Amino acid sequence: MRLLRIVPDDTTFDFIRFRRISFPISALLSIVALVAFFTLGLNFGIDFKGGTLLEVRYANNTLNIADVRSRLESLDLGEVQIQEIGSEGEVLIRVAQQPGGEQAQQAVVGKVRAALGDGVEYRRVEVVGPRVSQELLSYGIVGLMMAVFCILVYLWFRFEWQFALGASIANFHDIVLTIGFMAIFQIDFDLTSVAALLTILGYSLNDTIVIYDRIREMLRRYKKMPTEELLNASINSTLSRSVITHVTVTLALLALVLFGGRAIHSFSVTMMFGVVLVGTYTSIFIASPLLIYLGVSTRAMAEKAEKEAKSPNAKAERLAP
Amino acid sequence: MLYFSKWKAFAILAVSAIICLMAVPSLLSPAAYDSLPSFLQRKIVLGLDLQGGSYIVLQVDAQSVRKIRLEHLRDDARRVLRDAKIGYTGLAIQGDAVQVRIRDGQDVDAALTQLRALAQPLGGPMSTSGQLDTDVARDGNTISLTPTAAGIQSRTIQAVSQSIEIIRKRIDQLGTTEPSIQRQGADRIQVQVPGLQDPSRLKALLGQTAQLTFRLVDNTMSPQQALQGRAPAGTEVLYSQDNPPVPYLIEQRVLVAGEDLTDAQPSFDPTTREPVVTFRFNTNGARRFAEATQANVGRPFAIILDNHVISAPVIREPILGGSGQISGNFTVQQANDLAILLRAGALPVPLQVVEERTVGPGLGADSIRAGLIASIVGATLVALFMIATYGLFGLIANIAVAINVGMIFGVLAMLGATLTLPGIAGVVLTVGIAVDSNVLIYERIREEARAGRSAISAIDAGFSRALATILDSNITTFIAAAVLFYVGSGPVRGFAITFGIGILTTVFTAFTLTRLMVALWVRWQRPQRVPI
Numbered sequence: 065m066r067l068l069r070i071v072p073d074d075t076t077f078d079f080i081r082f083r084r085i086s087f088p089i090s091a092l093l094s095i096v097a098l099v100a101f102f103t104l105g106l107n108f109g110i111d112f113k114g115g116t117l118l119e120v121r122y123a124n125n126t127l128n129i130a131d132v133r134s135r136l137e138s139l140d141l142g143e144v145q146i147q148e149i150g151s152e153g154e155v156l157i158r159v160a161q162q163p164g165g166e167q168a169q170q171a172v173v174g175k176v177r178a179a180l181g182d183g184v185e186y187r188r189v190e191v192v193g194p195r196v197s198q199e200l201l202s203y204g205i206v207g208l209m210m211a212v213f214c215i216l217v218y219l220w221f222r223f224e225w226q227f228a229l230g231a232s233i234a235n236f237h238d239i240v241l242t243i244g245f246m247a248i249f250q251i252d253f254d255l256t257s258v259a260a261l262l263t264i265l266g267y268s269l270n271d272t273i274v275i276y277d278r279i280r281e282m283l284r285r286y287k288k289m290p291t292e293e294l295l296n297a298s299i300n301s302t303l304s305r306s307v308i309t310h311v312t313v314t315l316a317l318l319a320l321v322l323f324g325g326r327a328i329h330s331f332s333v334t335m336m337f338g339v340v341l342v343g344t345y346t347s348i349f350i351a352s353p354l355l356i357y358l359g360v361s362t363r364a365m366a367e368k369a370e371k372e373a374k375s376p377n378a379k380a381e382r383l384a385p
Numbered sequence: 386m387l388y389f390s391k392w393k394a395f396a397i398l399a400v401s402a403i404i405c406l407m408a409v410p411s412l413l414s415p416a417a418y419d420s421l422p423s424f425l426q427r428k429i430v431l432g433l434d435l436q437g438g439s440y441i442v443l444q445v446d447a448q449s450v451r452k453i454r455l456e457h458l459r460d461d462a463r464r465v466l467r468d469a470k471i472g473y474t475g476l477a478i479q480g481d482a483v484q485v486r487i488r489d490g491q492d493v494d495a496a497l498t499q500l501r502a503l504a505q506p507l508g509g510p511m512s513t514s515g516q517l518d519t520d521v522a523r524d525g526n527t528i529s530l531t532p533t534a535a536g537i538q539s540r541t542i543q544a545v546s547q548s549i550e551i552i553r554k555r556i557d558q559l560g561t562t563e564p565s566i567q568r569q570g571a572d573r574i575q576v577q578v579p580g581l582q583d584p585s586r587l588k589a590l591l592g593q594t595a596q597l598t599f600r601l602v603d604n605t606m607s608p609q610q611a612l613q614g615r616a617p618a619g620t621e622v623l624y625s626q627d628n629p630p631v632p633y634l635i636e637q638r639v640l641v642a643g644e645d646l647t648d649a650q651p652s653f654d655p656t657t658r659e660p661v662v663t664f665r666f667n668t669n670g671a672r673r674f675a676e677a678t679q680a681n682v683g684r685p686f687a688i689i690l691d692n693h694v695i696s697a698p699v700i701r702e703p704i705l706g707g708s709g710q711i712s713g714n715f716t717v718q719q720a721n722d723l724a725i726l727l728r729a730g731a732l733p734v735p736l737q738v739v740e741e742r743t744v745g746p747g748l749g750a751d752s753i754r755a756g757l758i759a760s761i762v763g764a765t766l767v768a769l770f771m772i773a774t775y776g777l778f779g780l781i782a783n784i785a786v787a788i789n790v791g792m793i794f795g796v797l798a799m800l801g802a803t804l805t806l807p808g809i810a811g812v813v814l815t816v817g818i819a820v821d822s823n824v825l826i827y828e829r830i831r832e833e834a835r836a837g838r839s840a841i842s843a844i845d846a847g848f849s850r851a852l853a854t855i856l857d858s859n860i861t862t863f864i865a866a867a868v869l870f871y872v873g874s875g876p877v878r879g880f881a882i883t884f885g886i887g888i889l890t891t892v893f894t895a896f897t898l899t900r901l902m903v904a905l906w907v908r909w910q911r912p913q914r915v916p917i
Contacts (some may be wrong), residue, residue, distance in 0.1 A: 067917065068773040073835060119748070166444075166737045170592075173741075174585065187748040189584060193739040196442065200874065207872035214864045222857060259807060259869060259877040263814065263884070266865030270818070273858040274825065281850075305821075305828040308774060312767045312824070313817035319763030320813055325755025327434065327748075327806050335814075 070311070071304040079299045080292045083353035090237060090350055097244020104247045109254030110190060112204070114161035114197035116172040119154065119188035126183065127153035135179045141172060149326065154187070166193040204258040208239070211262055215269060223276060226358040231272050234351035238268045242338045256331045264338030267313075271306065271347040278302050279355065291361045295352050306344060314340050387845050387904040394905075397897040404890075405791035407798045429797045431579075432805030432879055435753050437746030438579035439587050443736040445548065445572045450541045450734055451481065454532050458483045458503065458519065462530065465499045482531040490526055497521065500528055507535055541572050544733045549574055554729035555590050574736070584743040586722070594691050594735050595726035597643030599674065601636045602685040602697055608632035623687070625694040626713075633694050635687050640677040645670025649727035651720040654712055660720035661712040664727060671707030679703040688713075690723070742875075756809035763813050764790075767820055775827055775917050778903070782823035785899045789819045792890040793883060802886075805879030815887030818862070822895035826851040827917055834915040841907060843915055848900055855895050863888045 110117050129148055132155060136144050143160035157176065162168040169191050177186075192200075212235060219228035242264055246253055278298040286294060317339065320332040389397075410418055411428035418426065433440050455478045462485055466473050472488035473496070485500075487493045504519035518536025522529050532540075549566055556564045556578060565577040581587055603611075603620045611622050611634045619637050624630035649664040666674055677686075678700050687697040688711050695713040715723065744752075767786075771779035793812055797804060830847030838846060866888060869881035 067776050068770075070774075073831075121747075166739055170588065170738050170741070177585075185745060185747060186743070187745040189741065189743040191738075191741040193737075195444070196740045203872050203874070204877075207868060207877075210872060211865050211868040214868055215861050218861060218864055222860075255874070256807060256876045256880075259873065259880045262865055262869050262877075263880070266862040267814075267818075269865070270821075270858040270862045273861055274854055277854040277857055301832060302828075304831075305824050308824045308828070309817075309821040312770060312820040313814075315766040315770060316763040316813050316817035319759045319766060320810060322759075323755060323762055324759040324810065324813075325752050325806075327752050327755075328810050331807065331810060 071307050073304075075300045075303055076296070077300060077303075078296055079348055080295050080353050080356070082349055083356075086345075086349035086353070090241075093244070094237065094240050097240050097247070100244045100247040104250070106243070106247055106253040107250040109252045109257075110158065110192045110197070111254040112197050112201040114169065114192050114194045116157075116159040116169060116176075117188070117190040118157045118159075118173070118176060118186065119149075120157065120180065121185040121187055122153040122155070122183070123185065125153060127155065129155070132157075132180070136176065139175050139179055141175070161194060161197075166195070169193050200255060204255065207258065208261060208265075211265060212236070215265075219273075223280060224360070226355060226360045227276050227280070230351050230354040230358055230360075231269060231276065233354060234272055234346045235265055235269060237350055238264055238338060238342045238346050241342050242334065245337050246334060251334060252330045254330075256328065257334055260331045260334040260338065263335060264343060267339050268343035268346055271309075271343050272351040274305065275299060275302050275347050275352055279352065279360075283360070291356060295355065299348055299352055306348070310340060310344050387841070387848070387900070387907055389901055389904055394901055397901055401788050401792065401894070401898060404795040404799075405788060407795035408791055411794065411798050427798050427801055429794060430801060430803045431753075432803045432808070433577060433579060433742070433749075434744050434806045434876075435749050435756075435804065436579050437744050437749035438577065439581045439584040440740075440742040441576045441584070441587065441591065441738055442569065442740035443548075443552075443574045443576065443591060444739045445541050445544050445574070445734055446737055447537055447541050447572065450544055451532060451537050453734060454537065454540060455481075455483055458530050458532070461503050462500060465503065466496060469495065469499050471496050471499070479529075482529040484527055484529045487526050487528065493523065493526055493528070496528060497523055500530060503530065505536075507539055538571070545572060545574060547733045548736060551729050551732050552576060552591060555725055556587075558725040558729070559587075559590070573739070580746065581743075584741060586718075588738055588741070590722060590725065591736060592738060593726060594732045595643065595729070596691055596731045597646070597727060598689045599640045599642075599677075600638065600687050600689060601640065601677075601681060602687050603634040603636055604684065606634065608634045623689060623692055623694050625697075631694075633687055633697055635689065635694070640686065641666065641670045641674045643727060643731050645673070646727055649724040651717070651724045652710075654710070657712075659712055660715045660717045661710045662715070662720050662724045662727065663708065663710045665708040668707075671705075674707070674709075675703060675705045678705075690726075752806050756806060760809060760813055760816075764816055767816055771820060771823070775823075777906070778823075778827055778917050781899060781902045781906070782820065782827075784902065785823065785894045786816060786819045788898060789887070789890050789894045790816065792894070793887050796886045796890065797883065802882050803879065804883070805876060807876040807880035808883040811880045811883035811887060815884060815891060818859075819887070819891040819894065822851075822855045822859075822891055823899055825855055826895065826899065830915055831917055840912045840915045844903060844907060848903075852896060855892065859888050859892050 127148070129146065133146050136146065136157065141159050141162065145158040147156045148154070149156050159172050159176070162172060173189055173191060212232060215235070216228050216232050219231055239261060242261060246257065251257070275298060278301060279295060282289070282294050282298050289297070317332060317336045320328065321336055324332050407427065408429070410421055410425055418428065459476060459478055462483055463476055466485070471492045474486045474488060476483070476485040487496045501521045504517040504521055507516040507518055516535060518533055518539065520531045520533055522531070545568055549568060552574065553566050556566065556576070559578070559581070561578050561581055563579055567575045569575040576587075576591065578587060603617060605617060606615065608622050609632070611620065612632065616622065616634065620634055621637055622632050623635050624632050645666050647665050647667045649662055652661060652663050653659065654661045682700050682702060685697045685699045688695045695711060711723070768783045771782050773779070775782065790812060793815065826847055829851040830844050833843035833846045834840065863885060866881050866885035869877055870885060873881055
């Protein structure tokens with residue numbers, strides 16, 4: 065059986081020179097993302113905004129959106145979004161947070177039920193009060209920052225500080241772009257999206273580490289090679305793995321997007337964007353070239369190795385695992 | 386790297402198999418599951434988003450805890466000063482404190498001693514911290530009692546514990562399977578009732594304090610007159626639950642309270658055939674009810690639940706038997722629920738619903754189906770791709786990944802963790818990442834072979850070099866998953882659990898299973914050439 069080879073052996077793409085294009089592109093995209101974030105804003109779901117969400121189903125084509133709309137508008141509940149979803153008479157109703165604290169939110173469900181009358185299946189009802197939504201949002205932000213920080217510390221111990229900083233900048237870049245993507249396409253930003261963001265972060269990092277690992281290994285082995293050449297060789301030698309892995313992850317995510325159901329749809333789409341587009345691109349075109357600017361060079365490594373060779377603890381650094 | 390002693394190989398296979406088998410009880414029918422020995426009765430709990438049900442978070446409001454504490458302090462102060470025969474005026478709640486003015490300056494010291502005794506040490510009478518739950522301060526002839534923040538906090542925590550007990554009793558009456566009632570933080574209670582179709586009934590059951598009192602109706606003036614601001618001392622106006630509500634002028638003094646009930650049952654009134662709730666007092670309640678009804682024949686008394694008048698019958702004759710009935714235009718379910726509330730007892734403080742999520746069973750089933758289809762499609766695509774890329778080694782990777790997934794479910798079952806929809810997403814993603822470990826290994830083997838090593842040496846070197854990378858990359862990802870689990874709630878946590886477990890099992894299978902299978906193949910085939 066002939067095996068599938070997506071990437072030929074011994075590729076020699078000059079990825080590092082591409083930084084003259086990729087850095088400006090990333091800078092531009094980051095600005096676009098930030099502008100989108102500050103002008104369009106994120107489409108906060110009720111997890112963070114508070115309010116009520118109902119998913120109802122009308123059996124046998126009895127759904128009449130105009131009728132639903134007029135019934136709900138007569139309730140005078142402020143902003144009410146009505147969205148037809150799927151093809152089986154399902155409607156998603158979102159009611160903005162009501163003035164008047166926790167009890168006022170609770171009253172909404174009863175009012176909507178009364179207004180819609182019988183013959184309706186309530187598939188999902190969610191009510192998030194003002195206190196909880198505030199907390200969920202701050203926990204979400206704290207969680208993201210804590211994760212980045214913990215990872216930074218780990219990498220700093222495991223690699224040199226340049227790698228830790230490079231990975232963190234790359235990570236930040238991914239988060240900014242993904243948030244920009246969510247703002248531009250107004251994808252629901254809820255607890256599930258925070259999970260998606262953190263996963264993208266972990267995954268993109270995973271990818272960056274694989275290449276960094278190789279760079280570190282080659283830095284130790286080829287002490288005379290020019291830095292750019294060494295970075296290029298590292299990326300090229302891991303390229304086959306990067307591509308194959310991304311094909312498999314894309315296949316897995318594609319299945320989630322196409323068949324995973326609506327409940328995790330925004331999660332899947334965000335992951336697809338973050339993991340497949342941003343994650344791969346970042347580790348190759350941003351994280352690796354960044355090391356040049358952060359002062360990782362073969363000469364610096366050689367000096368360091370020399371210094372360590374003189375010190376009595378020279379054994380601490382192993383050359384090859 | 387490629388040598389495994391027989392014992393080691395056996396241990397790896399045994400551990401993998403046992404962990405995978407732990408997932409099996411979760412697949413059994415309930416009857417078969419119950420027949421298992423108890424150490425095997427561990428299974429994955431399906432989240433409410435998958436099986437349908439209601440999730441509610443209730444909050445004990447610190448403000449109402451404070452209010453109730455202040456009321457008790459006021460009543461205690463009144464009793465203490467009366468017992469000590471100390472004259473006072475203006476005993477009232479002022480903001481966050483109870484204030485009282487002592488009439489005679491000479492009594493102030495004595496009053497202080499008496500009132501100081503009302504302050505309880507924090508953490509119970511055996512506590513040695515020396516902190517009290519109430520500050521007692523003097524300003525001239527005025528003494529103020531202020532509950533301390535720590536005192537309110539400890540009472541809030543206490544109120545949460547008591548409420549959990551009451552809620553458990555109430556929900557047990559609903560007859561649903563496996564409800565979960567947990568404390569969440571200092572002042573919240575999380576209630577999960579799987580399979581419950583109608584959350585409004587749950588909320589009605591939990592949203593009521595169910596403080597039942599029997600009190601006399603004041604007939605000296607009409608409620609309308611009282612509402613115009615002339616209510617006699619010691620009375621208040623309360624409304625019925627009719628539409629429109631009917632006002633009643635009610636004495637504040639309680640004849641008998643809900644604590645003195647021993648039983649309450651729904652039944653039907655023999656004459657009117659209406660649903661009613663019959664109840665029975667304990668000896669103390671029966672005695673007090675008998676005395677009160679004897680002394681007030683011909684007057685109406687009110688049955689009051691949470692400041693609503695349920696009914697106000699006239700006492701026709703003394704009620705001596707210690708039992709009675711409450712009627713009030715109930716439906717059968719209302720009578721049933723009221724009986725549940727009365728049997729379970731009153732909540733110590735009112736609870737607020739701050740979050741509610743209900744998933745209908747239809748949607749849950751749809752989600753399981755969607756998740757299952759996505760998993761099967763994803764796994765199949767990945768498996769085919771791996772075989773196309775690596776041939777036999779691809780098959781080995783697929784076996785390792787399949788066992789990996791089995792182990793995730795096994796660990797979930799051992800932990801008794803909850804599988805949610807985002808959790809399924811986590812499994813699917815783990816499949817993608819588990820494959821990466823194998824890809825890293827195989828690509829490294831190819832590289833080593835290209836660099837001119839012999840087949841066996843290339844395979845050996847490929848493993849040892851790739852495993853270092855796998856460890857590095859997976860530890861960083863695991864950190865992200867651990868942070869997710871720690872700060873996350875609901876869907877985030879559900880995802881973090883399976884993803885975190887998935888990373889651990891991935892590292893385990895990459896280090897052991899894949900390597901063992903390749904080693905066995907090497908020993909059997911003695912390859913001259915790397916097959917990938």
